[in-house]
Every structure is written in C-alpha cells, then in structure tokens.
Amino acid sequence: MTSHIDPITWPELSPILSPLAADILTSSASLHKWTEEYGSPLHLVLPSELNANVEGLRRVFDERGVGHAIYYGAKVNKSSGLMRAALEAGAGIDVSSVYELRDAVKLGAWGSGIVATGPAKTAQFHDELVRIGALICVDSPEELTDVSKRLPTDGVEQPVLLRLQPKGHEKSRFGMAGETVRACLSRIAADDRFRFDGIHFHLSGYRWQDRAVAFEEAAKLMEEARAIGLSPKMIDIGGGLPIQYVSEVAWEEHLLRQRADDYRTGKVPASFYPYGGPQSAAAWLSCFLDAQLSSGLTIEDYLKQRELTLAMEPGRSLVDQAAISAFRITRVKDLGGGDGVIFVEGSSFSACETWFASEFMVDPVLLRQNDRARADEPFRGYIAGHSCLDEDVLSNRWLGFSQIPEAGDLLVWANTGGYQMDLLENEFHRHPMPKRLCVTKSAAGQLSIYPDN
Numbered sequence: 001m002t003s004h005i006d007p008i009t010w011p012e013l014s015p016i017l018s019p020l021a022a023d024i025l026t027s028s029a030s031l032h033k034w035t036e037e038y039g040s041p042l043h044l045v046l047p048s049e050l051n052a053n054v055e056g057l058r059r060v061f062d063e064r065g066v067g068h069a070i071y072y073g074a075k076v077n078k079s080s081g082l083m084r085a086a087l088e089a090g091a092g093i094d095v096s097s098v099y100e101l102r103d104a105v106k107l108g109a110w111g112s113g114i115v116a117t118g119p120a121k122t123a124q125f126h127d128e129l130v131r132i133g134a135l136i137c138v139d140s141p142e143e144l145t146d147v148s149k150r151l152p153t154d155g156v157e158q159p160v161l162l163r164l165q166p167k168g169h170e171k172s173r174f175g176m177a178g179e180t181v182r183a184c185l186s187r188i189a190a191d192d193r194f195r196f197d198g199i200h201f202h203l204s205g206y207r208w209q210d211r212a213v214a215f216e217e218a219a220k221l222m223e224e225a226r227a228i229g230l231s232p233k234m235i236d237i238g239g240g241l242p243i244q245y246v247s248e249v250a251w252e253e254h255l256l257r258q259r260a261d262d263y264r265t266g267k268v269p270a271s272f273y274p275y276g277g278p279q280s281a282a283a284w285l286s287c288f289l290d291a292q293l294s295s296g297l298t299i300e301d302y303l304k305q306r307e308l309t310l311a312m313e314p315g316r317s318l319v320d321q322a323a324i325s326a327f328r329i330t331r332v333k334d335l336g337g338g339d340g341v342i343f344v345e346g347s348s349f350s351a352c353e354t355w356f357a358s359e360f361m362v363d364p365v366l367l368r369q370n371d372r373a374r375a376d377e378p379f380r381g382y383i384a385g386h387s388c389l390d391e392d393v394l395s396n397r398w399l400g401f402s403q404i405p406e407a408g409d410l411l412v413w414a415n416t417g418g419y420q421m422d423l424l425e426n427e428f429h430r431h432p433m434p435k436r437l438c439v440t441k442s443a444a445g446q447l448s449i450y451p452d453n
C-alpha cells in the first residue's frame with residue numbers, strides 16, 4: 001500500500017519528535033497495517049524512550065554527585081511495557097493503587113524500590129505495602145493511625161515519609177501543614193515499629209521555583225526530626241517535571257495569535273498545559289538543584305552537606321516521546337464553506353484534554369490511505385469521536401488541511417503517553433478498550449511490535 005503524509009497547515013503546532021517517534025510517525029504503511037489488524041484507536045508504546053528519560057535525569061544527578069531516587073509515577077500510563085522499562089532503567093515505581101502495586105511486584109519491584117504516594121490508600125493496599133516493606137507516604141494523621149494498626153510486631157521497621165502541604169498550598173486536600181507533620185513526627189519517634197525516612201511533597205503546576213520554596217520548609221522539618229532522635233535520609237519532591245511537546249517559539253506565537261474563532265466552541269480554553277515550555281526535564285532539574293536556600297547554600301550543596309537523597313516521582317516527563325496514538329477516520333461531514341467534522345473511530349476518552357476544558361495542543365499528522373491524486377482543496381475541520389455525546393470531541397481547534405481527509409486515512413498524535421491516552425478510556429457503547437502495542441527498532445532499522453503485557 002502506498003501512502004502519503006499531509007501535515008496540518010494551520011495552526012502549526014507540530015510535535016517535537018525523537019528519532020524513533022519520527023520513524024514510527026512516518027511509517028505510514030506500518031501504521032495502516034497495524035490499525036487494520038488491531039483496530040482504532042491504536043496506542044503504540046516506545047519503552048526505550050522511557051529508559052532514555054530516566055538516564056537523562058540520572059546524568060544530572062551523577063554529574064553533580066547528588067544522591068537520588070527516581071520513582072516512575074506509574075499512574076501516568078497503564079502500560080506494563082513502560083513500567084518494565086522503568087525497572088530495567090534502575091528506577092523505582094510510585095504506585096497509587098493496589099493494582100499498580102501488584103503489577104510492579106509482578107515485574108520484579110520490591111521493598112523500598114516501591115513508594116506509595118497516593119492519599120487515599122485502602123486497608124488492603126496498606127497491608128500489601130507493609131508485607132513487602134515498601135515506602136509508604138503518609139498523607140494525614142488519620143492515615144498514620146491506619147498504618148500503625150496494620151503493622152506487625154516482629155521488629156521489622158516500616159519505612160514512611162510524611163507528606164507536607166507546603167505553605168501557600170492550603171487549598172489542596174493533600175498533605176499536612178507543618179504543625180501536623182510535627183505532631184506525626186512525635187508519634188513516629190515514640191513507636192519503634194516505624195522508620196522515618198523523610199518529607200515528601202508534590203505540588204500541582206510545573207515550576208521548579210515553587211518546589212525550591214517548599215524544599216526549604218521540608219528541610220526545616222528534617223532538622224526538627226533529627227532533633228528528636230529520628231534519622232531521615234531523603235527529601236522527596238514528587239513530580240511535575242515538564243515535557244516540551246512543541247517548540248517554544250511556535251507555542252509562544254500560537255498563544256499570541258490564537259482567537260476564539262480558532263475553536264468550534266467560539267472560546268479559547270482558560271488554561272493549557274505549557275506545551276512549548278522553555279526547559280527539558282533535565283534543565284528543570286539543574287535549575288532546581290542550583291536554587292539558593294535562605295542559608296545561602298544551593299539545594300545541591302545542602303543535600304550533599306547533609307548526605308541526603310533527593311527523591312522524586314516524575315510521571316509525565318518520564319514518558320516523554322514514549323507513546324503515539326493513531327485514530328482511523330470513519331467519515332468527513334461537510335459543514336459548508338470549507339469546514340467539516342472529521343469523525344474518527346475511537347473517542348475523546350482516549351485523548352482526554354477536552355474533558356478538562358482544555359486541549360491537547362499538539363497537531364496530529366494525517367497519513368493518507370493511498371496516493372490517489374486528490375485536488376488541493378483547503379479544508380478546516382475539528383475532530384470528533386464516534387460516540388453519541390456532543391462533547392466527544394478530540395480537538396475543538398479547527399485544524400487546517402491542504403486536501404480534504406477521507407475515510408480510511410489516519411490521524412496520528414505523537415507524545416500521548418502522559419495521561420492523555422488512557423486516563424479516561426472506557427468501553428462506552430461497548431466498544432472494546434483500545435489496544436496497546438510496544439514498538440522497538442532493530443539495529444537494521446526494522447520496526448517491530450509486541451503485545452504490551
């Protein structure tokens with residue numbers, strides 16, 4: 001089958017692509033073959049990219065000689081292949097449910113190679129974490145009580161972190177104010193079944209500057225813990241490291257130029273993920289380590305001086321470039337005046353930003369089914385899913401094409417691994433769940449696929 005790639009002509013937020021992602025995205029014949037065989041949408045997972053992302057962060061730590069613990073935030077994607085890649089890269093796993101925990105254990109994770117940072121753990125989840133000696137991040141005094149009820153009395157210490165709700169983040173329901181952390185420290189100091197490993201926080205947003213401020217508060221609590229006889233060894237800054245999906249220039253220009261008319265809703269969404277941010281995750285980490293504390297020490301110097309480990313649970317940034325999602329077009333409906341709706345096989349539950357009143361601001365690539373000559377005919381379309389819900393829209397943005405797409409063509413999005421592809425997926429209308437396949441490239445340049453399990 002021959003095929004042709006037709007870039008979106010407007011608004012031109014073309015994805016930044018790793019060499020492997022570019023190879024897959026331009027392998028039109030393979031993508032058509034695979035969607036024919038496995039259905040649409042089809043999620044392709046690239047485990048080697050996750051490995052490279054762990055390496056990228058580790059290089060920053062190693063060059064500076066900072067002790068570190070990178071836990072892959074498994075919530076970001078349901079792929080086992082990605083979890084396995086994290087373990088193969090030597091990362092730990094951050095689990096937020098008993099099911100993520102069981103998958104991690106099945107793949108070989110154990111003990112303090114697992115951290116559980118989620119706030120609402122069930123008794124069963126606590127039991128299984130305790131059984132393997134995983135690091136439990138305690139969100140509240142109530143959770144500390146619950147964990148203490150489940151601890152054995154066999155002399156084995158249970159490692160715990162306490163989750164701080166840093167000053168200025170009081171609206172969050174997660175973590176504890178400094179005063180409450182202090183009260184928990186006293187309780188832990190009085191109970192020899194616990195081992196206090198350190199302070200954790202996770203902030204929404206993506207600014208290293210906010211984490212540096214919170215780090216200072218965490219560091220003070222670490223000193224207080226030492227003063228009452230505890231021996232913590234890590235400060236854990238959670239996730240929130242960025243992905244650069246599109247170029248910074250294209251992104252800034254787009255934000256300046258976009259208008260309400262660019263959306264079929266007639267409204268520009270109130271907020272977006274910073275798709276064209278200025279920094280890679282590694283650059284972000286360097287800035288964080290260089291941030292100065294009020295003592296005059298940088299965070300890097302403070303960690304080294306106190307011989308502390310910097311722990312983190314990046315989710316999104318570790319799956320940068322690690323997934324691609326292909327949707328087959330079922331029909332293009334003419335709305336007149338060069339506008340139309342492009343219906344795809346699959347739904348916005350596999351491309352979920354519109355459900356958060358925002359947009360995935362990365363243009364898809366149109367892979368035509370064949371090279372049959374088509375007349376150039378400028379066309380503008382938004383992309384709708386196959387369900388009966390009016391809001392089942394993958395892109396509210398009008399996307400420009402030089403030729404009208406046709407049934408059987410594919411729309412392919414790069415970089416869908418970070419929450420995008422499977423956070424909301426379901427079997428609405430009894431459509432089966434989309435398939436996920438892992439893709440590798442041989443030394444000879446051959447792409448091959450295997451099931452993601």
Ligand SMILES: Cc1ncc(COP(=O)(O)O)c(C=O)c1O
Pocket residue numbers: 073076117118202238239240241313314315316317
């Ligand atoms: C406690 C905690 N840690 C880590 C993460 C991962 O964040 P990100 O995917 O932005 O790196 C989250 C995400 O919600 C979280 O709640």
